Amino acid sequence: MKATVVEGVEVGTKLPALAVRFTRERLVRYAGAATDFNPIHYSEHFARRVGLPGVIAHGMLTMGTALRVVTNWVGDPGRVTSYFVRFTRPVVVPDDEDGVEVQFSASVAAVEGSLVTVSIEAMCDGQKVLGAARAEVDLGMRVPPLDHEG
């Protein structure tokens, strides 16, 4: 039996997916905005010296971008009450215009009253880059739009 207090939202409901390109330009932009200047996110020689295959995206950039799937759906990011991710694999970002694409998808994992738990997947080159990613949102009694561009 499924608890479906929020109309139309039930366990298994899929959220609109999102594909985002991570380029070096985006890493530089995020580094500045987040004030995270670890050189593994911009310096090839430094990244290799510490044993990485190349420059990698900030885990927090992947985490923050993944949540867009949820906040695009909910509309109001202020409804997010908790968010967890495990960083399972680095996202290597090549030094070219295309960068690398990360695909984000999500579905409703639990509904309890107006609290909805969303399970998020992030894939890069066919492999999961986040593990056990879950966001909890309080939808109140408002039904989110089924499709939200952005």
Add this chain to the structure above:
Amino acid sequence: MAITEGHAGRRYPPCDPYQVSAAKITEFATALGDDNSRYRGDSPIAPPTFAAVISAPAWDQLFGDPELELSLDRVVHADQRYTFLRPLRAGDVVIATLVVDKVRIRAGSELVSATVDLTDRDTEPICTAQATFLHAREVPA
């Protein structure tokens, strides 16, 4: 001496107050490629992971603690959790305080879990940021 399981419970002094600005919120949202209208205008709220920006100086206290002998070059972010009582907003003055929750010693590495509490100036809680970092021990040359 290096970090040990006995460092669980270690608490650092509160960081300097951080004033959340509308411009910084918009800059951060743009860096995430997020055009949500709530992150823009005169009185925006911050993207949930903006909490990382405010938590950073608290983590710097931990990684810079000479007694623990941690090196950022050998640190990998393993997991991250945020719990929100309310969203961060432009105009908020936020104070971050870090406490070490748990240290697990493994062969060649340490797993360090810590919590950063983000409160307003009246110590009303806004957000809790819990993270685990894997720290590789230095291999003697």
